[in-house]
Amino acid sequence: MTATEQRGAQLTGPELADISRIAHGLLERAPDRVDDPAWVADARRAWEETPGRLRGLVREFRRDSGADGRLLLTGLPIRPERLPGTPTVMGSAQRTPALPAALLMLIAHGLGDPASFAAEKNGALVQDVVPVPGQEEFQGNAGSVELTFHTENAFHPHRPDYVLLLCLRTDHEGQAELRTCCSRRVLPRLTDRTREALARPEFVTDPPPSFGGGGTGSLHGILTGDPEDPDLCYDESATRALTPAGRAALQELSAVIRTSYDGIRLRAGDLAVVDNRVTLHGRSSFVPRFDGGDRWLQRTFAFTDLRRSRDHRPADGNVLVK
Helix, strand or coil, X not given: CCCCCCXXXXXCHHHHHHHHHHHHHHHHCCCCCCCCHHHHHHHHHHHCCCCHHHHHHHHHHHHCCCCCCEEEEECCCCCHHHCCCCCCCCCCECCCCCHHHHHHHHHHHHHCEEEEECCCHHHCCCEEECCCCCCCCCCCCCCCCCEEEECCXXXXXXXXXXXXXXXXXXXXXXXXXXXXXXXXXXXXXXXXXXXXXXXXXXXXXXXXXXXXCCCCXXXXXXXXXXXXXXXXXXXXXXXXXXXXXXXXHHHHHHHHHCCCCEEECCCCCCEEEEECCCEEEEECCCCCCCCCCCCEEEEEEEECCHHHHHHHCHHHCCEECC
């Protein structure tokens, strides 16, 4: 692992007061469900009222996510002692409006539009990332073993542009890391032969376990777009090469990732935004106790151009059904 520059900001007292006021205002007007289109639209309008510096940070990150492809906002008004116990069931999601969900909805609208996938947690816009008893070895958000590096929903033609991860509660030991690795750190360390191989459409990524497994993704390149700053689409546990050259390239890529990633120990009130187009993410292992005090993140996806997935979203809603 290499140390990398932290791109982010600690919000000031007045800024925190403003965003807290706006989020609580959303809650006062909230219907029964986070996924109600009227509340999603209300959050979109309310984003324009948030502090100017916050909007500027998010706007600049959206334009250029930098060498790390990650934005870290700290100090958001999350109080673990006021939260219920960490959920412990498969498919857990935040269906009823709450302060963390309001914060995620606000900031997601600064990046684009929030949306989800019907096959994952029944299409909830705000999803819990928590350890679940009996799922410790699971390669997904319910596990507690090391989560390998991946592009979120790498198999899907309309994968999210950004993944928002808001920490509500840290693990008991305070040691679990969010790990990120940006293509802009990796590419200079790859050989020309490997970069050329990764750009050919000779790879397949299978759907993750959280989508129920089964099926096969279409052929794709790991690196696509401008060779000087390509997009990166890769899932260490689910992407396979169909040629010997591709297999050799994946071996080199995996080895470089393992010595190029950055680890962040998120604390309550920290929000990490991952540019899913150029940055892989994963997680270190940790030991859950299943006592109500385990690590708890909430996750939302944002799309810069929701129109591109219109044929996947009935009634122009926020859930992709295929």
